[in-house]
Amino acid sequence: MNIGEVAAETGVTAKSIRYYESINLIPPAERTDSGYRQYSDRDVQTLHFIKRARGLGFTVAEVAELLSLYRDQDRASGEVKAIVEARLEDIEHKIAELESIRGTLRTLADRCHGDDRPDCPILDDLAGGN
Amino acid sequence: MNIGEVAAETGVTAKSIRYYESINLIPPAERTDSGYRQYSDRDVQTLHFIKRARGLGFTVAEVAELLSLYRDQDRASGEVKAIVEARLEDIEHKIAELESIRGTLRTLADRCHGDDRPDCPILDDLAGGN
DNA sequence: CCTTGACCTTCCAGTAACTGGAAACCTTAT
DNA sequence: ATAAGGTTTCCAGTTACTGGAAGGTCAAGG
Secondary structure, eight states, X not given: OOHHHHHHHHSOOHHHHHHHHHTTSSOOOEEOTTSOEEOXXXXXXXXXXXXXXXXXXXXXXXXXXXXXXXXXXXXXXXXXXXXXXXXXXXXXXXXXXXXXXXXXHHHXXXXXXXXXXXXXXXXXXXXXXX | OOHHHHHHHHSOOHHHHHHHHHTTSSOOOEEOTTSOEEOOHHHHHHHHHHHHHXXXXXXXXXXXXXXXXXXXXXXXXXXXXXXHHHHHXXXXXXXXXXXXXXXXXXXXXXXSOOSSSOOOHHHHHHHHOO
């Protein structure tokens, strides 16, 4: 398969596939005589894996780690779980932070009448801090 | 005040202050004869504003907009409120997305026993998609 | 055989918002 | 005079791509 077909099938753009190759997240693709990259079903599978893991917010470095664990039939499942749980913790933190910010912004927005008049507690609060 | 003192007082690093100047988020500072930047209380105030707005997740571009509204005594409060509300929407989306990801990751983690044994549904799921 | 259009190649630059580090200058105290 | 610590500029690196230019390739149609 050419890179474009793979892109269509996996939802990973051709640009990204080349990029993943350039940073060695995936091994260099085979080439035709004219230099076109050729992909196997296994490559497609790997790109699906990457796509899904990235969609779950794993960084490329984490994906690399997960891929190497994926390829190692003898790794302990605990290693994989640890990565996922670290990621879960990040997410908990991020959610908590965003919720707190949301609360602050809501309060700010609610206190501003939001019309043509100039006075606006939002800016006063931003300036005054707290 | 020297840049270091301002940094200590506002919590914005000297590096960031210079960066903000370089992108014209803040006007160029006055200089001493020897070239050191000098800041007034008003500058410190502005940096507090920036610090707080950035902490609330506004992008630098949004902060620039808020600052210019802040400086314009005649702007409509509605303009400011609109920015805050747009930001609130982003946050709602992000929270919803993170919650969904959290759910998926929890399910994955729960189904993996996470010990020395090699078999691990996490990787199978990542590979299988869905 | 030639052209057209879609696809592919490489390479360079840009994104957001800084951060790190080097080399050199200034200030203050001893 | 010297040492420590603050400051200056400038360049590079970070993350994960994306856009775009210049040019080679492939398949179909005339």
